Amino acid sequence: MAKNLPIVPTAKPGSMAETPAGSTWREKRPVLMNCTCLEVTLYCPDGALSIVEGKVSLDLNLCKGCGICANECKDGGIQMVPEYTGAQGVFPVKGEE
Amino acid sequence: MTLRIEDLPKEELFGQGNGGCKACGAAIAGRQAMKVLGERTIITIPASCMATLGGNNQKTAWKIPFYHTLFEMAPAVSSGIRAALEIQGVNDVNVVSWGGDAGSADIGFQALTGAAERNEHMIHVCYDNEMYMNTGGQQSSQTPLYALTSNDHIGKPVKKKNMLAIMEAHGLDYVASASIAYPFDLMEKFQNALANPGFSYIHILAPCYRGWQIPGEKTIEFARLAVESGLWELFEVKKGVRTRTHEPSLIPVADYLLPQGRFKNISKKAVEEIQTSITKYYGRGDK
Amino acid sequence: MSTTLLTGSEAAAYGAKLAKIEVIAYYPITPAFPAMERVSKFIQDGELKANFVRVESDHSALAATLGASLAGARAFTVTNSQGLLYMTEVCYHTAGLRQPVVMACANRALSAPHSRFPEQGDAVSQGANGWIQLFCENNQEVLDNTIQAFKIAETVKLPVLVNYEGYVQSHTLEEVVIPDQEKVNAFLPLVRFKTLDVENPQGVNTVTSPDFYMDYKFRQNEAMNEAVKVIGEVAETYGQEFGRNWSGLIETYKMDGAEHALVCMGSMVSEARLAVDELRSQGKKVGLVKVRAWRPFPVEALRASLKKVNKVTVFDKNIVYGMGGALGTEVRGALYGQASLNVNSYIVGLGGRKFGLNEIKQVIELSEKTVKQDVISEWFGL
Structure with missing residues (x-):
């Protein structure tokens, strides 16, 4: 029995965000420290960074861990930390030790 | 109108959950553009990374009508949509x-020049990563001189085709270059294109870290170095009047070229020649 | 309703005008171009409210037509031969996107060597592309089929190619009845199918995995199967409304008591009718089956109509290299296992080679003498 499909091959708008596969590829993730440069949200390829109440906010479900935000944040307010924390435990995050 | 980050719409009309590689320059360009284009936009994208990363099966990363067209026809399809x-x-x-360098400058050029000549009321965007990345990084007409690609292991022997000059020669009322490292400049150019009731062309340099052989997190950084070294000039041509929209600091071209894996075969002499021509172009005297 | 002299090109243009097409995109090619020139004049004279996109290539012509259709407009274009081949990729794509686009095709031979003369090879080359294909025997049918094509296309959501022969039809004047606009409006009300719509955004033609692709193709083929029924229904309704019933997939002519049936499509049908009349008057039991719809291929209809004959002669104005005539091959396939009848297939009239009444009679005579062909198709008229 053939699947029930729309007549014209079409997809529901915005539906990829419901099950973002890219977050499973992540080797590192950004940690927002004291980032105040709102512009970094415009450099995110995945719409994972947004501005909420005047501050940069991160949705890790959408983040592929590319590190562009950390590279671009002018005040060094975003740091990339490894997803795999190793047998020794969590690598210390700068400023959070 | 000068844009401010606070004024941009919060809605993400494109990008969330997209199937692109991490650090995708094309996706960044798409997100920046959509902040200005808005929800009442119909976009056609020919075969390219941008087309494939935007949807699979019954899912899409677009919230506006998006149509993944055949390779050589997006501007023609858009002409029909406008009609x-x-x-x-x-x-x-x-x-x-919205085509890549192939869908705009090469296989897609016929439909592009046709739509431009007819002055169709539409915007064509070339997001340029300077090679055919969707098929693994082969040489395109937008690949710069000396760059390595997956089907050329020596380095491109000829220059990058100047698409902006070609599109300008169509006598269009709006032609602009842009870079994902200068989002406000890019977004203002989209505003200007929207104000043009005819055909507008915007050519965005959007690095691909895999093709350029640079670290992913430096995607924006290299887009910026391309501009600051003077190799990618940001300008617009509005009704025939050409304006440079950003004065580059003219850092040495070597700072842009040499860290990229794709330029590993470039000779010292070649770098010097490029530097000389850039210095001359910007009229800042011999260094 | 009025009767006037029209070329096949003009008949296609009038058909499109009566169907109230809204967007046409076109790139000139011989001999299809007069149809579009006529449409462009209708628009500029204010007789038709439509947008004409003067594109830079045949490929873009169908691309723009498709774009217009996706955005909800009734869209039309015209081409033939090299133009149709250049569109091939877009043809498959249009069918896969299930768009009710209608295209008229003034059939012409394919290069190389270069020829601008009539033949059905261009249409035959598109036999697997997912378009419904109708063949017209005269200019009246060109007009009527163009209107019906939209009805069929919009019912089953598949594009339709309306074939008429280059020069033989496209440039030849015949008496054509032009139906009243109001009656056509009632027969073919404007229904919009918007796929690209800002009010209802969707992603179209996303990358499709093996989990879905085959199901889409199954559905697409089902629509083609549905067209088998719809083409007949549309012809029937059209016949009731306009007094001309071109029948559905096939039409049988003087098949009562026929022992020998001719099978062909396009302009050859008109002359085959004359041949049948003449032979019948001589007491020969010859009949004719006109293939009006080549896609979907009328398998059941052919089997039923050819049940009682013992010989079938097929004329093909095309050649599938290394195989034979497309229609001959397919007729044999359709009739396989039905009876021990003898199907003779002839390649005729390629690239404008003369194939008129006399030639038809010669082939019939030849076929009468041939009990079993030792080739898939024989060449006639070399």
Whole structure:
């Protein structure tokens, strides 16, 4: 029995965000420290960074861990930390030790 | 109108959950552009990374009507869309075709030049990563001189085709270059294109870290170095008047070229020659 | 309703005008171009409210037509031969996107060597592309089929190619009845199918995995199967409304008591009718089956109509290299296992080679003498 499909091959708008596969590829993730440069949200390829109440906010479900935000944040307010924390435990995050 | 980050719409009309590689320059360009284009936009994208990362099966990363077209026809399809909207009395929808360097400058050029000559009321965007990345990084007409690609292991022997000059030669009322490292400059150019009732062309340099052989997190950084070294000039041509929209600091071209894996075969002499021509172009005297 | 002299090109243009097409995109090619020139004049004279996109290539012509259709407009274009081949990729794509686009095709031979003369090879080359294909025997049918094509296309959501022969039809004047606009409006009301719509955004033609692709193709083929029924229904309704019933997939002519049936499509049908009349008057039991719809291929209809004959002669104005005539091959396939009848297939009239009444009679005579062909198709008229 053939699947029930729309007549014209079409997809529901915005539906990829419901099950973002890219977050499973992540080797590192950004940690927002004291980032105040709102512009970094415009450099995110995945719409994972947004501005909420005047501050940069991160949705890790959408983040592929590319590190562009950390590279671009002018005040060094975003740091990339490894997803795999190793047998020794969590690598210390700068400023959070 | 000068844009401020606070004024940009919060809605993500494109990008969330997209199937692109991490650090995708094309996706960044798409997100920046959509902040200005808005929800009343129909976009056609020919075969490219941008088309494939935007949807699979019954899912899409677009919240506006998005159509993944055949390779050589996006501007023609958009012309038909505009004609259909017009006959239905719909005048408040932006029609955009968005191709890669192949879908714009090479296999897609015929439909592009046709639509431009007809001065169709639409915007064509070339997001340029300077090689055919969707098939693994082969040489395109937009690959710069000396760059390595997956089907050329020596380095490109000829220059990058100047698409902006070609599109300018169509006598269009709006032609602009842009870079994902200068989002406000880019977004203002989209505003200007929207204000043009005819055909507008925007050519965005959007690095691909895999093709350029640079670290992913440096995607924006290299887009910026391309501009600051003077190799990618940011300008617009509005009704024939050409304006440089950003004065580069003219850092040495070597700082842009040499860290990229794709330029590992470039000779010292070649770098010097490029530097000389850039210095001359910007009229800042010999260094 | 009025009767006037029209070329096949003009008949296609009038058909499109009566169907109230809204967008046409076109790139000139010989001999299809007069149809579009006529449409362009209708628009500029204010007789038709439509947008004309003067594109830079045949490929873009169908691309723009498709774009217009996706955005909800009734869209039309015209081409033939090299133009149709250049569109091939877009043809498959249009069918896969299930768009009710209608295209008229003034059939012409394919290069190389270069020829601008009539033949059905261009249409035959598109036999697997997912378009419904109708063949017209005269200019009246060109007009009527163009209107019906939209009805069929919009019912089953598949594009339709309306074939008429280059020069033989496209440039030849015949008497054509032009139906009243109001009656056509009632027969073919404007229904919009919007796929690209800002009010209802969707992603179209996303990358499709093996989990879905085959199901889409199954559905697409089902629509083609549905067209088998719809083409007949549309012809029937059209016949009731306009007094001309071109029948559905096939039409049988003087098949009562026929022992020998001719099978062909396009302009050859008109002359085959004359041949049948003449032979019948001589007491020969010859009949004719006109293939009006080549896609979907009328398998059941052919089997039923050819049940009682013992010989079938097929004329093909095309050649599938290394195989034979497309229609001959397919007729044999359709009739396989039905009876021990003898199907003779002839390649005729390629690239404008003369194939008129006399030639038809010669082939019939030849076929009468041939009990079993030792080739798939024989060449006639070399």
